[in-house]
Amino acid sequence: xxxxxxxxxxxxxxxxxxxxxxxxxxxxxxxxxxxxxxxxxxxxxxxxxxxxxxxxxxxxxxxxxxxxxxxxxxxxxxxxxxxxxxxxxxxxxxxxxxxxxxxxxxxxxxxxxxxxxxxxxxxxxxxxxxxxxxxxxxxxxxxxxxxxxxxxxxxxxxxxxxxxxxxxxxxxxxxxxxxxxxxxxxxxxxxxxxxxxxxxxxxxxxxxxxxxxxxxxxxxxxxxxxxxxxxxxxxxxxxxxxxxxxxxxxxxxxxxxxxxxxxxxxxxxxxxxxxxxxxxxxxxxxxxxxxxxxxxxxxxxxxxxxxxxxxxxxxxxxxxxxxxxxxxxxxxxxxxxxxxxxxxxxxxxxxxxxxxxxxxxxxxxxxxxxxxxxxxxxxxxxxxxxxxxxxxxxxxxxxxxxxxxxxxxxxxxxxxxxx
Numbered sequence: 001x002x003x004x005x006x007x008x009x010x011x012x013x014x015x016x017x018x019x020x021x022x023x024x025x026x027x028x029x030x031x032x033x034x035x036x037x038x039x040x041x042x043x044x045x046x047x048x049x050x051x052x053x054x055x056x057x058x059x060x061x062x063x064x065x066x067x068x069x070x071x072x073x074x075x076x077x078x079x080x081x082x083x084x085x086x087x088x089x090x091x092x093x094x095x096x097x098x099x100x101x102x103x104x105x106x107x108x109x110x111x112x113x114x115x116x117x118x119x120x121x122x123x124x125x126x127x128x129x130x131x132x133x134x135x136x137x138x139x140x141x142x143x144x145x146x147x148x149x150x151x152x153x154x155x156x157x158x159x160x161x162x163x164x165x166x167x168x169x170x171x172x173x174x175x176x177x178x179x180x181x182x183x184x185x186x187x188x189x190x191x192x193x194x195x196x197x198x199x200x201x202x203x204x205x206x207x208x209x210x211x212x213x214x215x216x217x218x219x220x221x222x223x224x225x226x227x228x229x230x231x232x233x234x235x236x237x238x239x240x241x242x243x244x245x246x247x248x249x250x251x252x253x254x255x256x257x258x259x260x261x262x263x264x265x266x267x268x269x270x271x272x273x274x275x276x277x278x279x280x281x282x283x284x285x286x287x288x289x290x291x292x293x294x295x296x297x298x299x300x301x302x303x304x305x306x307x308x309x310x311x312x313x314x315x316x317x318x319x320x321x322x323x324x325x326x327x328x329x330x331x332x333x334x335x336x337x338x339x340x341x342x343x344x345x346x347x348x349x350x351x352x353x354x355x356x357x358x359x360x361x362x363x364x365x366x367x368x369x370x371x372x373x374x375x376x377x378x379x380x381x382x383x384x385x386x387x388x389x390x391x392x393x394x395x396x397x398x399x400x401x402x403x404x405x406x407x408x409x410x411x412x413x414x415x416x417x418x419x
Contacts, residue, residue, distance in 0.1 A: 036100075036101075036105075038100060039098055039099075039100035039101070039103065039105040040105055040107070042074060042075065042076060042098040042100070042105075043076060043096050043097065043098040043105040043106060043107040044096070044107045044109075044418070044419070045074070046073055046074055046076045046077070046078050046096035046097075046098060046107070047078060047094045047095065047096035047107040047108055047109040047418075047419070048094070048109050048418070049073055049074075049078065049094075049096075050068070050071065050073075050078035050079070050080040050094030050095075050096060050109070051080070051092055051093075051094035051109040051110070051111050051416075053068065053080060054068070054080045054081075054082060054092035054094065054111070055092050055111045055113065055413060058082070058090050058092065058113055058411055059113070059410070059411055059412075059413070062115075062409060062410060062411055064082065065082050065084065066082065067079075067080060067081050067082055068080040074098075075098065076096055076097055076098035076099070077096065077097055078094055078095060078096040078097075079094070079095045080092065080093070080094045080095075081093045081094075081095075088114050088115040088407060089112060089113070089114050090112070090113045090114075090411060091110065091111070091112055091113075092110065092111040092112075092113070093108070093109075093110050094108065094109045094110070095107075095108050096108075096109075107419050108419045109416075109417065109418050109419065110416075110417045111413060111415070111416050111417075112413075112414050112415040112416075113411040113412065113413050113414065114411060114412065114414050115407035115408055115409070115410070115411055115412075116201070116407060116408040116410065116411075116412045117397070117401040117405055117406075117407050117408075118203070118339070118341055118366075118368040118405065118406045118407065118408070119313070119339040119365075119366060119394075119397035119398075119401035119402070119405050120152070120153055120366075120397055120398050121152055121153045121154070121155060121366050121367075121368055121393075122150055122151050122152020122153060122154060122169075122170065122366050122367070122391065122392075122393035123150045123152065123154045123155075123366070123367055123391070124153075124154070124155045124156070124201075124366075124367065124368040124369065125142075125155075125156045125157070125158075125346075125368075125369055125370065125371060125372050126156070126157045126158065126203070126369075126370045126371065127156065127157065127158045127370070127371055127372070128141060128142040128156050128158060128159065128160055128161055128372045129141050129142055129371055129372060130142065130346075130371060130372060130373070130374055131345060131346050131370060131371025131372075131373070132319075132346065132348055132352075132373065132374070135352075135353060135374075136353055137353065137374060137377075141161045141179075142161060142372035142374075143161045143162070143163050143181075144160065144161065144162050144163070144166035144189075145162075145163040145164050145166055145183055146163070146164030146165045146166060146183055146184070146186065147164075147166075148166040148167070149166065149167040149168075149169065150166070150167070150168050150169065150170075150172075150391070151169045151170065151391070151392050151393045152169075152170055152366055152392075152393025152394075152395075152397075153170050153171055153172075153173070153393075154168050154170065154171075154172045154173070155172070155173045155174060155199070155201055156174045156175070157174075157175050157200050157201065158174070158175055158176065159174050159175065159176040159177060159178050159179055160172070160174055160178040160179070161178065161179045161181075162178045162179070162180055162181070162189045163180075163181040163182070163183040163187075164181075164182070164183030164184060164186045164187065164188075165183075165186050165188045165189060165190055166189055166190070167189075167190045167192070168189070168190065168191050168192060168193070168195075169192050169193065170192070170193045170393070171191075171193045171194055171195065171196070172191050172193075172194075172195040172196075173195065173196045173197070173199040173201075174195075174197055174199065175197070175198070175199065175200045176197060176198075177197045201408055201410075202408060202409045202410065203343065203368075203406065203408065204408070204409045205343065207315075207341075207343065207406035207407065208283070208285040208315070208317055208343060209285075210404055210406075211262060211264050211281065211283045211285055211315060211404050211406075212264050212266050212283075212285050214260060214262045214264075214403065214404040215258070215262040215263060215264035215266075215283075215404075216264075217260075218258075218259050218260035218262075219258040219259070219260045219261065219262035219263060219264065220257050220258040220262075220263045220264070221264050221266055222240055222263070222264070222265050222266065222267075222268075223265075223266045223267045224240055224241055224242065224267070224268070225240070225241045225267060225268040226240075226241070226265075226268040226269045226270070226271070226287075227239065227240045227265045227268060227269075227270050227271070228240070228270075228271040228272075228292075229263070229270065229271070229272045229273075229274075229282065230272075230273055230274045231254075231272070231273070231274030231275055231276040231296065232251075232274055232275065233275055233276070233277045233299050234253055234254055234255070234277045234278065234299075235251055235252065235253050235254065236251070236252065236253075236254055236257060236274075236276075237249065237250070237251045238250045238251070238252065238257065254276070254277070254278055254280070255278075258280070260403060261278060261279050261280045261281060261402070261403040262280075262281050262283075262403050262404050263280070263281070263282045263283070264282075264283045264284075264285050265283065265284045265285070265286070265287070266285050266286055267286055268284065268286065268287055269284055269287040269288050269289070269290060270282060270283070270284040270287070270288075270289045270290070270316075271289075271290045271291075271292050271323070272289065272290070272291060272292065272296050272314070273291065273292040273293040273294070273295065273296055274293075274296060274297075275296075275297050275298070275299055276296065276297075276298060276299065276310065276312055277298075277299040277300075277310055278309070278310060279309070279310070279311050279312075279402055279403055280311075280312045280313070280402060280403070281312070281313035281314075281315060281402040281403050281404050281405055282312065282313070282314055282315070283313075283314075283315035283316065284315075284316050284317060284318070285315075285317050286317055287316070287317060287318055288316050288317075288318040288319045288320065288321060288345065289314055289315075289316040289319075289320045289321070290320075290321050290322075290323045290350075291314075291320065291321070291322050291323065291334070291336060292323045292325075293323075293325070294332075294333070294334055294335065295334040295335040295336050295337075295361075296312065296314070296335075296336055296337065296338060297335045297336075297337045298310035298311065298312070298337045301337070302337060302364060302394055302396060303337070303364045303392070303394075306395070306396065308396075310337075311338075311339075311394070311396065311397075311400075311401075311402050312337065312338040312339070312365075312402055313338060313339050313341065313401065313402030313403075313404075313405040313406075314336075314338045314339070314340045314341065315341045315343075315405070315406060316341070316342045316343065316345060317343050317344060317345075318342065318343075318344055318345040319342055319344075319345030319346050319347070319348060319373070320340050320342055320345070320346075320347045320348075321348060321349065321350045322334060322348070322349040322350065322361060322375070322387070323350055324349075324350040324351050324355055325358075326355070326356070328356075328358040328359055329356075329357070329358070329359065330357040330358075330359055331359055332358055332359030332360070333359055333360050333361075333362060334359065334360070334361045334362070334387070335362050335363075335364075336361065336362070336363040336364070336365065337363075337364045337365060337394075338363075338365045338402075339365045339366045339368075339394070339397055339401065339402060339405060340363070340365065340366065340367045340368065340369070341368045341369075341405070341406050342368070342369040342370060342373075343370065343406075344370050345369065345370060345371070345373075346369040346370060346371045346372060346373030347363075347367050347369055347373045347375075348373035348374060348375060349361070349374075349375045349376070349386050349387055352374055352375055352376055352377065352385060352386035352387070353374075353377050353385055353386070354385060355385055355386055356385065357383055357384070357385065357386070358376075358386055358387050359387060359388070360387060360388040360389060360390065361375055361387045361388070361389040361390070362389075362390045363389065363390070363391045363392070364392050364394055365393070365394045365397070366391075366393050366394065366397060367391060368406070374386075375387040375388075375389045376388060376389070
């Protein structure tokens with residue numbers, strides 16, 4: 001009996017000793033884990049701080065280019081670098097270090113900023129009003145009403161005029177809040193992705209100079225007057241006036257005419273039509289662009305193939321017109337597959353208030369313009385003159401855009417990476 005008691009006591013002692021040893025080890029391990037977690041968290045937060053400082057400085061001042069090295073913060077330090085490679089991109093790189101329990105822990109956060117491309121907008125205006133000089137509707141407000149829809153980011157540098165329940169699929173921004181009006185007892189615009197007022201987006205005129213410069217360095221800059229381009233997949237028929245006064249006709253490959261994909265008429269208007277292949281920007285940097293015939297389309301239709309490598313930017317110093325063609329009728333379709341940009345004018349149809357019913361304009365891309373162009377006139381019984389229209393945003397333009405396509409004067413944050 002006594003021996004059994006001794007064995008029992010000895011066994012209990014061993015078990016308790018083992019338990020206390022494990023408890024001590026667990027406590028030590030927990031403290032080590034806590035110390036490590038605390039150090040990693042501090043290093044990470046310090047790296048985020050450096051990246052935030054650099055990002056905010058660039059967003060506030062587009063020319064900011066100062067590295068901040070050896071900055072002490074929260075018991076550690078960070079080095080923040082502003083990296084500006086060629087192009088419109090700025091990289092902010094923040095490297096931190098934090099010493100704890102005899103160990104130095106490091107972390108990295110990287111941010112990427114780019115100038116906002118106007119290709120990202122499904123609809124953009126400086127003012128929601130008609131700007132067609134000589135038109136009986138000149139200066140009239142543009143209204144979006146129940147049944148109207150906008151896909152892609154929508155913005156105006158003034159305010160929207162909304163009646164009933166127009167639909168916005170992506171975020172809506174404007175300088176001031178919209179003017180609202182009840183329609184059939186409804187006054188409830190639909191902002192699927194939200195809205196924000198107090199936002200103004202500057203459109204610098206230097207965009208046109210940038211296009212002309214790009215065209216003169218590896219593209220095609222034409223200064224001889226009005227030009228016509230008829231696209232035929234990877235070729236284009238060019239009609240332009242030479243110095244002799246007669247029209248000059250050439251059919252050449254796009255790769256030969258404009259290796260970098262930028263064609264700019266610098267002293268005249270530009271007429272375009274046909275089917276293009278590749279990435280192109282066509283522009284009149286002094287006049288207007290006219291879309292003839294049945295329109296301008298991509299060889300590989302981006303509306304049905306999201307991976308299409310064909311895209312076009314149409315840029316005009318003044319307006320982009322759908323040319324008058326009296327052979328059109330109510331069943332005609334004019335297709336435009338491009339991002340349209342008008343520095344001082346609008347996308348409109350030539351003499352839209354007098355031409356007969358001319359069918360429908362289907363635009364797949366986006367529209368940025370100074371004023372809100374009209375394509376038709378509507379009465380109580382529907383359309384009386386001009387076109388119906390459908391505009392859908394090409395989602396590819398959120399990430400890539402045609403060469404030298406216009407950009408804003410401010411950066412936006414496009415990616416944020418944490419280690």
